[in-house]
Amino acid sequence: MKQVVTFGEIMMRLSPPQNLRLSQAHSLDITYGGGDANVAAALAYLGMPAAHAGCFPDNAVGHAAAQHFQHHGVDMQHCVFQGQRLGLYFLEVGASLRASRIVYDRYDSAFANLQPEWFDWDKILGNAQWLHWTGITPAISATAAQATKEAIAAARRLGLTVSADVNYRRNLWQYGQRAQDVMPELVAGCDMVVCTEGDAEDLFGIKAEAGAENSFVSMSQQLVQRFPQIKQVIATRRNTQSASHERIRGLAYVEGDYYETEDFDINPVVDRIGGGDSFISGFIYGQLTYSTVTEALTFATAASALKHTISGDINLVTAAEVEHIMAGNTTGRLLR
Template sequence: MKQVVTFGEIMMRLSPPLHYRMSQASSLDVTYGGGDANVGAALAHLGVPAAHVGCFPDNAVGQAAAQHFRGHGVDMRHCVFRGERLGLYFLEVGASLRASRIVYDRYDSAFANLQPEWFKWDEILKDAQWLHWTGITPAISASAAQATREAIAAARRRGLTVSADVNYRRNLWQYGQRAQDVMPELVAGCDLVVCTEGDAEDLFGIKPEAGAENSFVSMSEQLMARFPNIRQVIATRRATQSASHERIKGLAYAEGHYHETGFFDINPVVDRIGGGDAFISGFIYGRLHLPTVPEALTFATAASALKHTISGDINVVTPAEVHHIVAGNTTGRLLR
């Protein structure tokens, strides 16, 4: 099987142990993650060959971040090691009524300062069948946006499937270009997008039609009309009960048909970070291995639900474990 290739920034994550507040912490737990790379790592655990492309500082911290993903089975040979700084984020994990909080420290990272010519996309993608990116990547810098543009163009030349989680984060777009000016060209090269009604309005000015029976279908139809390459739109719906209790279901619009799953109930939530990445990686796996969109959607939503029970950014689950949940085995009984 050919690879799924992801492109984006990897950061160091620092968290107080035991649900401590930052003000209580005398130590911080270290792991690494990034929206795009988390997808690749989750796919590797699902048995799908995955490679990640990024830029790390040329020092021991950069090597440690890359090694973390190699340890999850991700091919990192196309990564570049230049620059001095790895982006950081600090996560204070909430509980019950107290929400989790994140503080980012990613300015002037090695990835933000990458040069597009460092990445020879036709060579990188020669063993690939799929390219995945997120809206975080072109938000980081003009050069990262240009590299994303070139990756998508190469993927389309080579006939790869291209997917994106549009993931609009308003505060990231700080380098003088608006997301509304950059993202449409990039999304135009996609076959599959993760996009909510809110993201569609913020990025593309698309609103569900007044009186529409289903706002997600209305948005998806308009998105596909605007960007004819798009064949599938997916998203999750959340019914958050507290920081420790979440309910999620999956939505999809594909080939003129709407699909949704039932809710998966997660209580207690161990770690919310990476839940969306687990969803799209599960859907990619499903489209590669399962016969129908509804089956892929159910697999993806179950994978995301499982991620909420796992510490760290990466969904460390096997296909058998996801299928076990899909089959209704959600009581958490001891497996021997």
């Protein structure tokens, strides 16, 4: 089976233990994560070959970050080690009424300073069937945006499926180019996108039609009309009860048809970071495994729900565990 390849920045995550606030902490737990790489790692746990391309500092911290994903089954042979700094983010895990909070420290990272010519995309994608990227990657720097553009062009030339989580982060676009000027060209090369109504309006000026019965369908119809290469638009709808209680459902607009799952109720939430990445990896897996969109979407939403019960950025679950939840086994009874 050919690989799914992802491209993007991996950062070190530092969190106070036991729901402490940063002001209370005397130690920090370390793990690593990145939206694109989280998808690759989740796919590896689901049994699909996955590889990640990225750039790390050539020091012990950079190699530890790469080894973390290699340990989780991701092929990291296409990563480059150049530069001095790994991006960081600090996560305060909330509880009940107190929301989780993230503080980023990623300026001037090795990934931000990458050069597009460091990546031979024909070679990297030579054994691939799918390329996935997120809107975070071209937001980091002009060179990262150019590398993303070249990766998409190579994927199209080689006949791969291309997907993106458009994931608009306004505060990341600091290098002099606007997301609204960069993202349309990149999204035009995608077969599948994860996009909410808010992101569609912010990035592409697309608004659900006034009085539309379903705002997601209205947005998706306009998005597909603007970008004809796109065949699938997916998203999750969240009904957040508290920092510790979440309900999610999956939405999909596929070649003119609308699909929606039932709600998955998650209480208590252990860690919501990576929930969206798990949804994407689940949908990719579902598309390559099941015969219907309904099955793929249900698998994706169940995978995302399970991720909320697991600490860290990566969804450490097997396909059998997700299918167990799909079958309605949600009571959490002891498995022997």
